[in-house]
Amino acid sequence: MSAPAHWRANADLAGLTTLALPARARWLVRVEQEDELPGVLAHASRMDLPVMVLGGGSNVLFARDYPGVVIVMDLMGVQACADGKDMLVTAAAGENWHQFVEYTLSRGWFGLENLALIPGRVGAAPVQNIGAYGVELAQRFHSLRYLDRDGGQVETLTAEQCEFAYRDSIFKNRLRDKAIILSCTFRLSQQFTPVLTYPALRNALQVAGLDSDNSSIAESHEEISAQQVFDAVCAVRRSKLPDPTVLGNAG
Ligand SMILES: Cc1cc2nc3c(=O)[nH]c(=O)nc-3n(C[C@H](O)[C@H](O)[C@H](O)COP(=O)(O)OP(=O)(O)OC[C@H]3O[C@@H](n4cnc5c(N)ncnc54)[C@H](O)[C@@H]3O)c2cc1C
Structure with a gap:
């Protein structure tokens, strides 16, 4: 054949x-x-x-x-709609993850900044529940659509149904090799709340002059913008690992 x-x-x-x-x-x-x-x-x-x-x-x-x-x-496309004060933002599986994070930031839809510069595409992100610098995908996840490889029908799973755990999900277990993720929807906020629990990230922001006193980090949060967190995450990541598109590596 x-x-x-x-x-x-x-x-x-x-x-x-x-x-x-x-x-x-x-x-x-x-x-x-x-x-x-x-x-x-x-x-x-x-x-x-x-x-x-x-x-x-x-x-x-x-x-x-x-x-x-x-x-x-290679499925592409991003759509968004308001849901109360939040935005539900849907990205097709082939969208580059980092570019998607950049796009949401540029639109003022917050929550993914700490996940900047993770290599890969949107469709793979739920498979291992990607996470970095104090945030994991599950915390921002709304739902996804996938194609059932056996039955041929398109199914929807909520975040809870994805059974997210540390670097784990239903796609590594019961749905392993059974689902092709088509698109993912995230619940993002139009009001920025920094997550600065990760020490290296706090240090990077302090080095950047945002906080000179370790004890006053909590009070200074309001002055930190999402762009600054995004930039700090990128800077820390670049200082630790070579760009995989330049020098092959697996993180
Ligand atoms: C330099 C470097 C840094 C990294 N840093 C981090 C990090 O900070 N945090 C973190 O969590 N991970 C990190 N990773 C791991 C990697 O970025 C993630 O696992 C990412 O989600 C993989 O995306 P991908 O598109 O490259 O997936 P691929 O490598 O192409 O695929 C990974 C798995 O997902 C499956 N898959 C892919 N797309 C789909 C789909 N649409 N439907 C169903 N299954 C699919 C594949 O079959 C495969 O089993 C890092 C990797 C590198 C190389």
């Missing part, structure tokens, strides 16, 4: 992971529209090939060639 014309055979995977180790996929297909997915899965099934979903490749190690179909999630 032949593959559809846009499937790439014997595709190089090195450029699709941050570790950039040499490996190839028997087939690679980039998906830009949700409604392409059922056809891709059906065709892979007819060819009796395993399927793997790839986002930004920052948490995947291909130790050898992949003998099936690698689906790269």
Whole structure:
């Protein structure tokens, strides 16, 4: 059985992971529209090939060639609507995580600043409940939509139903290899409340002259902007780890 014309055979995977180790996929297909997915899965099934979903490749190690179909999630788009004082912001799975954080900040929708510069795409973020610098995804999460790989239907899960725990979720357990996350919705605030529980972040902000006295951190919170927290997180992260797009690493 032949593959559809846009499937790439014997595709190089090195450029699709941050570790950039040499490996190839028997087939690679980039998906830009949700409604392409059922056809891709059906065709892979007819060819009796395993399927793997790839986002930004920052948490995947291909130790050898992949003998099936690698689906790269390129779904794009961000939508937002007000919900009382909050904003419900939905991003498609293929959106770059850091750029999404930057975008929400630019719109005055707060809550993701501490998660700046985490590599990868939105669709993978719930899989391990990404977290950094005192905040984890679960705290800002509203819901997600996923495609059930077996049944072919689109399902919605609330944050609670995602069973988030430390670097863990239902997608690493009961729904492992069963769900393709299509989009994620976050509940963000239009009023900024800094989270400065992480010592390195507090230090960075003090170094920047925002707080000269360790004991007065609480009182000085109101003067700290979301942009300053975002910048401090980026600065701390850059001081600790090389940019994975420049020097391959796994965090
Ligand atoms: C330099 C560096 C720093 C990092 N820092 C942090 C950090 O501070 N905090 C943190 O939590 N993590 C961190 N990570 C880990 C990584 O950034 C996260 O795990 C990120 O969410 C992975 O996103 P990705 O798009 O690259 O996923 P990938 O590596 O492409 O995929 C990861 C897993 O998710 C699955 N997956 C991907 N997309 C989907 C989808 N749409 N539906 C279903 N399954 C999917 C894949 O099959 C795979 O099992 C770091 C990694 C690096 C390299």
